[in-house]
Amino acid sequence: xxxxxxxxxxxxxxxxxxxxxxxxxxxxxxxxxxxxxxxxxxxxxxxxxxxxxxxxxxxxxxxxxxxxxxxxxxxxxxxxxxxxxxxxxxxxxxxxxxxxxxxxxxxxxxxxxxxxxxxxxxxxxxxxxxxxxxxxxxxxxxxxxxxxxxxxxxxxxxxxxxxxxxxxxxxxxxxxxxxxxxxxxxxxxxxxxxxxxxxxxxxxxxxxxxxxxxxxxxxxxxxxxxxxxxxxxxxxxxxxxxxxxxxxxxxxxxxxxxxxxxxxxxxxxxxxxxxxxxxxxxxxxxxxxxxxxxxxxxxxxxxxxxxxxxxxxxxxxxxxxxxxxxxxxxxxxxxxxxxxxxxxxxxxxxxxxxxxxxxxxxxxxxxxxxxxxxxxxxxxxxxxxxxxxxxxxxxxxxxxxxxxxxxxxxxxxxxxxxxxxxxxxxxxxxxxxxxxxxxxxxxxxxxxxxxxxxxxxxxxxxxxxxxxxxxxxxxxxxxxxxxxxxxxxxxxxxxxxxxxxxxxxxxxxxxxxxxxxxxxxxxxx
Amino acid sequence: xxxxxxxxxxxxxxxxxxxxxxxxxxxxxxxxxxxxxxxxxxxxxxxxxxxxxxxxxxxxxxxxxxxxxxxxxxxxxxxxxxxx
Numbered sequence: 001x002x003x004x005x006x007x008x009x010x011x012x013x014x015x016x017x018x019x020x021x022x023x024x025x026x027x028x029x030x031x032x033x034x035x036x037x038x039x040x041x042x043x044x045x046x047x048x049x050x051x052x053x054x055x056x057x058x059x060x061x062x063x064x065x066x067x068x069x070x071x072x073x074x075x076x077x078x079x080x081x082x083x084x085x086x087x088x089x090x091x092x093x094x095x096x097x098x099x100x101x102x103x104x105x106x107x108x109x110x111x112x113x114x115x116x117x118x119x120x121x122x123x124x125x126x127x128x129x130x131x132x133x134x135x136x137x138x139x140x141x142x143x144x145x146x147x148x149x150x151x152x153x154x155x156x157x158x159x160x161x162x163x164x165x166x167x168x169x170x171x172x173x174x175x176x177x178x179x180x181x182x183x184x185x186x187x188x189x190x191x192x193x194x195x196x197x198x199x200x201x202x203x204x205x206x207x208x209x210x211x212x213x214x215x216x217x218x219x220x221x222x223x224x225x226x227x228x229x230x231x232x233x234x235x236x237x238x239x240x241x242x243x244x245x246x247x248x249x250x251x252x253x254x255x256x257x258x259x260x261x262x263x264x265x266x267x268x269x270x271x272x273x274x275x276x277x278x279x280x281x282x283x284x285x286x287x288x289x290x291x292x293x294x295x296x297x298x299x300x301x302x303x304x305x306x307x308x309x310x311x312x313x314x315x316x317x318x319x320x321x322x323x324x325x326x327x328x329x330x331x332x333x334x335x336x337x338x339x340x341x342x343x344x345x346x347x348x349x350x351x352x353x354x355x356x357x358x359x360x361x362x363x364x365x366x367x368x369x370x371x372x373x374x375x376x377x378x379x380x381x382x383x384x385x386x387x388x389x390x391x392x393x394x395x396x397x398x399x400x401x402x403x404x405x406x407x408x409x410x411x412x413x414x415x416x417x418x419x420x421x422x423x424x425x426x427x428x429x430x431x432x433x434x435x436x437x438x439x440x441x442x443x444x445x446x447x448x449x450x451x452x453x454x455x456x457x458x459x460x461x462x463x464x465x466x467x468x469x470x471x472x473x474x475x476x477x478x479x480x481x482x483x484x485x486x487x488x489x490x491x492x493x494x495x496x497x498x499x500x501x502x503x504x505x506x507x508x509x510x511x512x513x514x515x516x517x518x519x520x521x522x523x524x525x
Numbered sequence: 526x527x528x529x530x531x532x533x534x535x536x537x538x539x540x541x542x543x544x545x546x547x548x549x550x551x552x553x554x555x556x557x558x559x560x561x562x563x564x565x566x567x568x569x570x571x572x573x574x575x576x577x578x579x580x581x582x583x584x585x586x587x588x589x590x591x592x593x594x595x596x597x598x599x600x601x602x603x604x605x606x607x608x609x
Contacts, residue, residue: 004582012579015530148568156572160579208568216545216564223546224607235609236557319557327561 006164013160014365016153021362023150025355025393027207030133032351033400035336035344036483038086040126042476044407046468048121049477050088055113057254063090063110064253064276066117071106073098078273082257083112086476090115122417125403128425137422141214148211154204161193168194177501182371184501185364192357199350206334237318241280248279251306260285264311266297279304287311293329293338341479348483359393383442388433390442394449395432399425401456401484408467451495457488529584537574540591541567547598550607 042049060080068075073096081091090110095103109118128137135143165171171190176183193200221232234240257268266287274282281303286296294313301308318324332338336347366389369375369382403411403425411420436445461481464471471477545563552559578587 005580008579008582012530012576152568152571155568156575159572159576205568209565212567213564216542216567219542220546220549220560220563223543223602224549232560235607236560319555319561321555321558323558323562323565326565330565 006166009160010164013157013164016157016160017358017361018365020150020153021358021365022389022392023146024154025358025362026136026396027133027147027150028203028351028355028358029396030129030400031203031207032348032355034126034130034133035348035351036480037126037130039476039479040129041124042086042088042474043464043480044124044126044404045121046464046471046477048088049471049474050112051472051474053083053085053088053112057258058113058115060090060253060257061250063092063115063117064250064273066110067092067094067106067108068276070108070117071096071104073104075276076103078276080253080271080273082269082271084269085474088112089118091121123421124411124417125407125421125425128403128418128421129400132425141218144211145215146211148208148213148215151204151206151208151211155201155208158193158197158200158204162197165190165194178504181502182364182367185360185367189357189360189364192353192360196350196354196357199347200354202333203351203354206330209330210334241274241282243275243278244280246279247277248281248304250277250281250303251283251301253283256283256301256306256308257285260287260299260308264299266299266311268299269296273303276303283308289313289332289338291338293332295328295331295337345479345483352487362389362393384437386442387436387439387445390446391433391436391449392429394446394453395429395436397453398432398449398456399428401453401460402428404460405456405463408463447495447499450491454488454492454495457484457491460484460488530579533578533588534575536588536591536595537571537578540574540595541571543595543598543602544570547601550602551605556607556609 064078064080068078071094075094076097077093077095079093081087081093083089089112091107092110093105093107095105097103107120109120110116111118131137134147136146137143138146162168171187172194173191175187175191217232218229221227221229225231225235253271257271260266260268264287266289268285269288270286272284272286274284283301283303285299285301285308287299289295289297292313297311297313299308299311314320314324314328318328336343366382366386369377370379370386375382403421406424406428407417407421411417411424414420432449435449436442439445439448461484464477464481473481545567548563549556549560552563554562574587574591578591581587
């Protein structure tokens with residue numbers, strides 16, 4: 001009975017890996033790269049880099065007035081992002097409702113010293129990779145839901161993986177590197193999976209929550225609130241503050257921010273401006289909470305008087321309860337924002353290990369069907385899947401790094417930088433898959449594509465210095481250059497070592513035969 | 526993936542969604558907290574429901590159990606008003 005159950009668990013583990021393996025690989029890989037989103041935004045914009053943003057705050061309200069009058073229509077959402085090491089300028093984001101009822105999203109940057117409007121920064125490869133991780137660059141709700149569903153299935157896969165590996169502690173230290181390819185992959189898959197299990201559970205659970213909220217909220221609203229999604233949100237966050245319709249002068253925002261910086265332990269990072277210019281206007285100041293397990297600390301202030309409430313760890317109207325506190329921890333747990341740069345680096349490398357473990361799981365499945373007795377389909381079918389797998393997985397890595405080159409050499413000059421990133425990414429990825437289908441041996445294809453990835457990684461700091469010679473090497477740019485260089489070096493080293501190990505394995509039967517022939521007993525026969 | 530597996534996954538999802546809505550409608554505690562708690566546990570509930578479908582050796586038993594609970598929860602949602 002237990003054997004049957006284990007067999008079914010093994011089947012479920014395999015089925016999830018086969019059906020969702022590529023999706024999980026894509027989400028995990030892009031998520032690991034997107035860990036450095038803020039730093040990559042600074043890296044891809046060398047003209048705006050500044051070594052220090054520690055300058056006195058200038059008058060902010062004139063920038064807001066300029067932004068509101070710059071575009072047509074009624075402003076519905078207004079958010080100000082303050083200068084930081086990753087984005088050394090003021091950024092205003094707003095939604096403008098036009099007369100025909102449509103809403104346009106606009107953004108504008110302002111110089112942190114002069115307050116003058118500067119050209120809008122167009123979304124580059126960093127934003128492409130982040131969106132690709134969050135919603136696969138398809139319709140937001142559908143994309144996020146798919147990623148959330150993948151997170152749930154990953155949780156089930158982890159659970160079944162733990163159940164089917166009966167000697168889990170022993171497997172932690174088992175790696176038969178010089179044995180057959182199957183054993184090597186099996187040991188790697190199990191070992192890496194077990195070592196990263198706490199991280200995998202955290203990431204898949206928090207990712208599932210972040211993705212499923214988009215899917216669950218409309219369903220829950222439909223079932224419990226007869227389809228009224230707004231009512232469902234308001235029931236959780238409380239009723240919104242209504243505008244009075246009476247105009248009022250706004251308190252100087254820079255004074256409020258300076259007071260928050262000096263009187264509280266937090267440093268302001270951004271401000272949501274609600275009903276700006278109205279007597280009921282509110283400044284909702286978001287401050288960095290690097291050492292707290294929350295995304296932001298929120299400080300609410302009266303925008304007319306400039307008086308502020310005590311800081312709250314629960315932003316966005318979350319309830320003051322343990323559940324609200326747990327919910328507030330989901331985003332920082334997923335993105336690793338609560339422990340500084342070192343934690344982000346750890347998240348990145350462990351995330352890559354999880355990605356590798358998923359890829360090896362698919363390889364084990366294919367290898368057992370190509371060279372073993374299992375499998376109901378023809379060998380040609382598995383060969384084709386194996387080739388696509390090589391192009392898809394190694395091609396994703398290649399495309400993710402290559403878009404930084406195409407963006408720096410061509411995309412930054414393009415009128416639609418985001419489109420240029422998309423075009424380059426998808427073209428390179430598709431070309432890698434086609435290449436894998438054309439070339440005979442999938443393992444060689446994967447190796448070639450990964451070698452290209454390693455070379456691109458190693459060359460990224462050179463590209464940065466060569467194409468932007470006068471740009472300062474900020475902390476963020478240095479982190480991106482260093483992490484990607486180290487990734488390239490590690491990948492290159494792995495490729496060399498695995499190649500040597502494979503050669504040794506291929507030579508092993510010949511050596512064994514020679515040894516047997518030289519043995520005295522063998523010679524006497 | 527077998528059709529049975531896919532059907533079980535969909536049933537497990539329906540079970541999770543309808544159970545969550547029923548808990549949100551009439552569950553104990555403050556409305557906002559119980560809604561957030563429901564969202565927080567939903568991946569586990571869905572995952573465990575799928576797991577249960579594979580764990581039980583008799584295929585129709587989990588389907589019947591999940592279907593029955595889903596039906597009861599659907600009645601709760603239809604009959605009772607949301608307790609804010």
